[in-house]
Amino acid sequence: MEWLGLQFVAELPESGQVILNCTHNPLLVLVAYLVACAASFATLDMAERVGHAEDPGSRRLWRWIGATCLAGGIWAMHFISMLAFQTPIDIQYDLAITLFSLVIALLASWLAMHTLSEPQPSLLQYFKTAIVIGLGIAGMHYVGMAAMQSAATAYYEPTLFGLSILIAIGASFAALWVAGNLREGSGLHNQMLKYVATLILGAGIISMHFTGMAALHLVLPEGNIPTLRAETSHLQLGLTVAFITLLILGSAISAALADKKLQNKEQDLRRVNMLLSQLDQARMSLQQAANYDALTNLINRRGFNQLFAEKLSQKSTEGGMLAVMFLDIDHFKRINDSLGHDAGDELLKVIAQHIKGSVRGHEDVVARFGGDEFCILIGLRDREEARNLAQRIMLKMKEPIELAGRRMVMTTSIGISLFPEDGTTCEELLKHADLALYQSKGAGRNGVHFFDSNLKNRASLELQLEEELRHALREENGLMLYYQPIFELKTGKVTKLEALIRWQHPLHGLLTPDRFIAIAENNGLIAELDNWVLRKACEDLGELSRHGCDDLKIAWNCSPLNLAREELANEIERALRSAGVAPERLELEVTENALMGNIANTLVLLRQIRALGVSLSIDDFGTGYSSLAYLKRLPLNTLKVDRSFILDIPKATADMEIVQAIIVMAHTLHLQVVTEGVESLEQYEFLERSGCDFIQGYLLSRPVPLHELRPVLEEINQRKHAHPVNPLTLARGTFSPVSMDLSPKSPAPHAGASVVRPIR
Structure with missing residues (x-):
């Protein structure tokens, strides 16, 4: 039976001479196997590069390189194996048909790489593609066999012929499945699996070839005298083809390895950049948390002190006045005690907006120092500007606030210190504004007081008396x-x-x-x-x-x-x-x-x-x-x-x-x-x-x-x-x-019960 120019027989013809002493050069067979393994390893590596490439152009490039490596490797394995085939008759090969077999191999390899470039191919998709690829590889093999030209006629045993096609399909399926599973892995274990898979796939590919060769029988027509085989350098040619093929495959693998390292470096660089970006964000978040109040979004004491030092240095150099204003919400504790801390927090947000809305935009600095205590830093030309701002804040505070179903009006006590009149350092000005605030609270609250030197003297005296009173009690x-x-x-x-x-x-x-x-x-x-x-x-x-x-x-x-x-x-x-x-x-x-x-x-x-x-x-x-x-x-x-x-x-x-x-x-x-x-x-x-x-x-x-x-x-x-x-x-x-009592006259009785009474 003849099909597509191939002779298929169940039994050899009765007439003719069967050439029985056909052998293979063991060295070239081994070289062919090495080429098949190299092609398999290159294919697995290219499939991994296709899977890891992020740029579509890179994926297309590595897909074609992988297809070329697979096709060239399989075709070179087939060519070297044919060179290893030794017969007592002279055999020539048709160049056109041989090159056509290479084209078939290239098409089958491109289909394999295209399937491997899919994100998540299914098992059925692997199987369908393996059939097409296996038929393509078998077609490449048997078209290459058809390129043989000799006096003998080639007959193929159908069973082994079919088995060779099944082996081609099985090897294709194994290659696709292994490549698809290994391309996402990494590490030493994955690399060892790749080496084992390379040996198995190489064996499958070369097994398909020699199964096809086992199906081949060369028959000389009866009466035809065999033409003795001319002395040829098949070994040298085979080794040369193997060297060139391995060199090409090695270059492709080296390029893939270099690209992998480069991509890893790029990924590392991106990770570093991402980490740097995250660190910048974290730094900004920490700076926000360190310098800003989370509740009101105003700057806190730490951020205020930094800005205060900068403005103080500027005013010291250029000249001008600064005012530090301490604000304390009158009877704020009653809100927390009666309505709860959540209501108190909401009230603080509203009050912060009232204060922020009373100042002059970005020129003035508003900070929350904690609790219900706020501080304002303003540049000014005379002290009346500070008084006017304080009065605007107090007027704004008198607007009713809706809170927890109630309408309430809050008041504030304000203390003010001036640079350079009341001090020249941040600490000094803050302390003096605080003393002025206590004077406002002591005077009945809901008022404004500027610092004067008597407050400092009184505070110093009270501190001294406190220390001495402790000593008097202790001793x-x-x-x-x-x-x-x-x-x-x-x-x-x-x-x-x-x-x-x-x-x-x-x-x-x-x-x-x-x-x-x-x-x-x-x-x-x-x-x-x-x-x-x-x-x-x-x-x-x-x-x-x-x-x-x-x-x-x-x-x-x-x-x-x-x-x-x-x-x-x-x-x-x-x-x-x-x-x-x-x-x-x-x-x-x-x-x-x-x-x-x-x-x-x-x-x-x-x-x-x-x-x-x-x-x-x-x-x-x-x-x-x-x-x-x-x-x-x-x-x-x-x-x-x-x-x-x-x-x-x-x-x-x-x-x-x-x-x-x-x-x-x-x-x-x-x-x-x-x-x-x-x-x-x-x-x-x-x-x-x-x-x-x-x-x-x-x-x-x-x-x-x-x-x-x-x-x-x-x-x-x-x-x-x-x-x-x-x-x-x-x-x-x-x-x-x-x-003997030195007290001149009875003073007014002290307010509130205490352990003592004034002199009467």
Whole structure:
């Protein structure tokens, strides 16, 4: 049977001579196998380059290079294998047909590379392409076989012929599948798999060729004398073709390797550039986070200080003025406490926009320092510009703000310092603006104050006094108690003493409480100071008892801050036990405003103290809430009428009526009444007629230290009994310890309850 010029037989013809002694040169066969392996490796490498190439032009280039390597390798393997074929007859090859077989190989290889260039080819697509490629390779082989020209006729055994085509298809499928799976991998393991796949694919390709050669039978016509084979240099030609082919394949593989390294370097460079870009973004983000407030998007303290230093340097060189403005939102804590921190954050955003909208664009710097504290830096020609800006901000702040379903109006306190008038450094100007801010808050808030040098002197003095007060408490040196007698009208005797603290300062002399109590309250020293007064008063009360004053009681003032401490009851009990003094001889004085700070907790604490046996007294009654509702709830013993109601008696009729009403009300509630600030005979007589229980004031005595107290008490008690209707004599007494007190006149009582009282 003949098909496409090929003779297919089940059995050889009966006539003719079968050439049986056909052999192959083993060296050329080995060389052909090496060429097939090299072609397979090059194909796998080109497929990997096609898969990794990003540019479409690069993919097309490597696809054609891969197709050329595969076609050239397979064709060279076929050509070298044919050169290895040795027969006893002379065989020539038709050049045109041989070259046509190369074209067939090239087309089949291009189809293979085209399939491998697909992103994700399916298994079915691999199989379909393998059939076409296998037929192409088989076609290349058998067209090349058809190029043989000799006296013999070529016959092919159909079974081996078909098997060779199947081997070609199988080898093609294996090549496609292996290349598709290896092109995405990397590393040593992937490289080893590529080498193993190369050997297997090379074996498959050369197996197809020699299976086809096994199907070949050369038959000479009967009576034809074989033409002896001419001596040819097939070995030299085969080795030359192999060398050229391997050189081309090696160059292609080297180019692929160089391109891979170059692409890796490009990828590394892109990764580096990407990392640098990410680092730039991260740096910018860190700079944003470091220099800007995340909530309001204003610059923070750190960013403000940098800009401040730059502008300060510029103004120092070029001349001009700068203003630093500190802003604090009045009573902002109430918003957080009542509406929550989320509402507070929203309010801060709105306020930041109000402030930002009040300044002059980019010329002025607005910063948030934290919490509800803002700072503005502006350049200006005169101080009135700063005042006008502050007033614009305060006016803007008065616009109603919708927050959590409520309309509210916020106010702000502002402190201003000027460069170069108030300082020449950032730290100095910020500190001075802060001092001016505290002056605004101390003056009632919702105001503007410029810094002046007196603020700095006062702040320096307060800082110095704070340090020295800490030392005085730690060393128990310089602090002392003065006592002012409290006269009981019914018995005509001094039955109580009020303990008043003094500080014998080594530089400033004897300081009254109004000079250092606020410092103690603002710097966390008030609890320690209160406790010292309590212990000292109990010790002095024990000392008085040992000298015959067993009936005296001591009234002790408690700070509002200390009244909020749960430990107060235990501290009082320890002080009494340590001094061996009965609790009934101690009286705790608190102000109305201190009681109303947290009435529920205060009521529990006062009941604990009252349960010890300690008496309780309302100090400065009439200056605070003066509510009957809490008077009937509190476990009180005494009301102490503030001296402001006594000062103008008997001239002020209204004050006299108020005092009489307080006395009647207190007696109705079964409370005793102490009136302080009594300085004249007329006041004494009025209080006596009105039924007051106790009086206290300069009419009796100024406060005196403990070592001067007993003669004063004896003088007061003796003169009262000697002149029962003329207490004026008490005021005209010439007892020397009284005249030793250096305080010229009783100052106004301090606001809020504290451990001490001003000199009366």
